[in-house]
Amino acid sequence: MNITATPALPLGDDALILSHRLGEWAGHAPVLEEEVALANIALDLLGQARVLLSLTGDEDELAYLREERQFHNLQLVEQPNGDFAHTIARQLYFSTYQELLFDHLAATESELAPLAGKAVKEVAYHRDHAHQWTLRLGDGTDESHARMQRALDSLWQFTGELFEPVDGLETVPWSALDDSWTTRITATLEQATLTIPEGPRHGAWRAGAGRQGLHTESFGRLLAEMQHLHRSHPGATW
């Protein structure tokens, strides 16, 4: 497979893998309205993934025929759904990041500007959805507060990677985005009566691990499920 090196690939992988995780919620959501909302977000992300991957090559070859080490998504987006609080925490961290990044890209000359300009409207909705649920869960019952705090704490180790420079996007002011991200997340958590997690913002791998194709263990299993049918029928069209 001939993969052109472009920042569209890691950003496309983020959207593809998070969309896949959200797709796992279908039929499991706590209320019907959330069946609709989670599927809606998953569909938006899948749409973004298709555009981004198509800038790089054939979307299906890229999604179905690469192995773990060739995927460049953030480790955050591959994390298992866990309970609803984990899903919301993951979404809050990611959507806040994606909104800031796309907002910036939309105003540049980058080939990603048109996509970012369109997607930022979707992403603002995703962030608002996660923000509203963080408030409800954080400032809901004792149990929901504890679950939300636990989810935020356990995913915190994957947030440092969000602001490691992406190849081809050297002009993005990554550390300024990180500051804005921290300010926004802090404001949401304070309003939700939650506390900003302590501890390192990087996991066992050093900076940029997912971007370099170094993933967490659950990722291989995700790909096995996602790819098995496509790989079982080489060359078939669907």
Place this chain on the structure above:
Amino acid sequence: MTTIAPEETAREAVFDATVAAEERIEPRDWMPDAYRSTLVRQIAQHAHSEIIGMQPEANWITRAPSLRRKAILMAKVQDEAGHGLYLYSAAETLGTGRDELLDKLHSGRQKYSSIFNYPTLTWADVGAIGWLVDGAAITNQVPLCRCSYGPYARAMVRICKEESFHQRQGYELLLTLSRGTEAQHAMAQDAVDRWWWPSLMMFGPPDDESSHSAQSMAWKIKRHSNDELRQRFVDICVPQAEALGLTLPDPDLTWNEERGHWDFGPINWAEFREVLKGNGPCNEQRISRRRQAHEEGAWVREAAAAHAAKHGKATR
């Protein structure tokens, strides 16, 4: 012993005249108790079917073989959740809350369509469900767009538009498989072989065994008999199967020149009754999954309610 007050008789006459004139009964209108309870039962069962029906298809979301198909399937499952919401709203206009209806589903006191107790074993099943199951549902539901109860009729107009779209997508999926590799063609044929008879059962028992039919037809909730709709469906499907390059698993399928319809073989009503009784291949799994989602989501719903109470907002 109850006596019927004169004003009751007058209301009943207004109701009868409204139904006879093909006008709509609306939530605030007087209606016979039996009409109300029949509608609650039917609309709730319809809503439950949308919700349980998400499961067999959601089973393939994470394994869809192309990103285009994955997007189509996700959108479809999302539509089904939306249809469930419209239908629960329609049922609520009759004075029953969604929570109460969900309780009845979870405890087995209300049913859902028997078709969703069959498993989706291969990717082609997603296509067979779209073509046959959604096709049967549309044949059943299009006449409901003229149902005498306004909120239900209006929900059906929206639902039928989206269902027709799903059905075309399912057909197109099967067509792609049928014209694909040998293995894909075989996968499509196998799926049609497994889904054909259960789809015919979706129209319900034969007319001489259908307990609610006569009254529902008199009230113009129902417009055609089970057997009439089943025949209509078979007549539509036979040429479609031919165009697909697939066969239907019925050796008795023959064109009857005299009737102007396709004759078809006997349906296994013993199997139908077993599935309705809860002994189908997936009854236990489907209802457990639904209960589990509801139970595991309890803390989330409680949190939303507690937050709304603190901040003075309605939960929904």
